[in-house]
Amino acid sequence: MAYIDVIDEYKRYNMGDTVIAANDGITFGVEKGEVAVILGPSGAGKSTVLNILGGMDSCDEGQVIIDGIDIANFDAKKLTTYRRNDVGFVFQFYNLVPNLTAKENVELASQIVSDALNADEVLNSVGLGNRMNNFPAQLSGGEQQRVTIARALAKQPKLLLCDEPTGALDYETGKQILKILEDTARKTGTTVIIITHNSQIAPMADRVIRINDAKVRSVEINENPTPVS
Numbered sequence: 373m374a375y376i377d378v379i380d381e382y383k384r385y386n387m388g389d390t391v392i393a394a395n396d397g398i399t400f401g402v403e404k405g406e407v408a409v410i411l412g413p414s415g416a417g418k419s420t421v422l423n424i425l426g427g428m429d430s431c432d433e434g435q436v437i438i439d440g441i442d443i444a445n446f447d448a449k450k451l452t453t454y455r456r457n458d459v460g461f462v463f464q465f466y467n468l469v470p471n472l473t474a475k476e477n478v479e480l481a482s483q484i485v486s487d488a489l490n491a492d493e494v495l496n497s498v499g500l501g502n503r504m505n506n507f508p509a510q511l512s513g514g515e516q517q518r519v520t521i522a523r524a525l526a527k528q529p530k531l532l533l534c535d536e537p538t539g540a541l542d543y544e545t546g547k548q549i550l551k552i553l554e555d556t557a558r559k560t561g562t563t564v565i566i567i568t569h570n571s572q573i574a575p576m577a578d579r580v581i582r583i584n585d586a587k588v589r590s591v592e593i594n595e596n597p598t599p600v601s
């Protein structure tokens with residue numbers, strides 16, 4: 373068994389008379405501390421997988437085992453606790469609170485978990501020690517994304533789930549963000565899962581899970597992932 377095991381997971385949406393299978397028997401595993409990339413075109417079912425892994429949605433069938441616990445059978449209350457305590461989220465468009473500074477955004481983590489990391493230290497670790505008192509609008513896209521990562525890491529999550537984290541950034545800035553995600557996995561043992569349609573991100577990953585048309589088409593393990601440079 374792996375640290376994360378998604379086993380024969382199904383998610384369907386009813387659209388009037390038709391049923392859309394967003395996930396049609398998805399199976400894959402991810403080991404602790406890995407960087408895993410879930411790669412596939414738009415509409416493949418990636419976000420559905422991420423939402424289920426993050427406890428934002430539940431599946432219709434299958435098992436979703438995180439660190440030995442099957443969250444597929446969790447009720448809404450248990451899912452909320454899981455989502456708040458165990459999962460950090462990084463989105464394409466940052467999702468920072470605009471009227472709070474970088475530091476205050478990261479400090480929000482301490483309202484969610486009792487053992488949140490010190491905001492100054494986490495912001496330092498993502499290279500933003502000198503911009504802590506800036507508001508999001510005063511920061512570049514890449515800097516805002518670093519604040520988002522810091523806020524997620526302050527919770528010391530088991531899983532860091534990233535939805536197109538470089539999608540709104542230019543190539544060089546995107547690389548800096550990927551470098552931080554890579555460092556996070558390597559140095560803290562946090563399991564990082566990135567969903568993307570951008571195959572250029574695959575070489576850095578320990579594991580590449582290709583999804584297309586609601587199914588896993590291949591899983592590739594990189595024994596020697598290419599460090600982000």
Ligand code: ADP
Nearest residue numbers: 385392394412413414415416417418419420421
């Ligand atoms: P991806 O993230 O790879 O773009 P999604 O997981 O968002 O793919 O979507 C997979 C499929 O499920 C698509 O056909 C999409 O239209 C459908 N879908 C996703 N969410 C919903 C929803 N809430 N209601 C109906 N259909 C949905």
Ligand code: ADP
Nearest residue numbers: 538539541542543545546547550570572573600
């Ligand atoms: P385009 O001009 O089509 O946007 P780019 O080559 O500029 O293509 O980059 C595409 C995406 O790849 C960007 O969002 C960038 O963030 C991302 N990217 C960043 N770093 C890497 C990397 N090390 N390997 C692959 N892709 C990366």
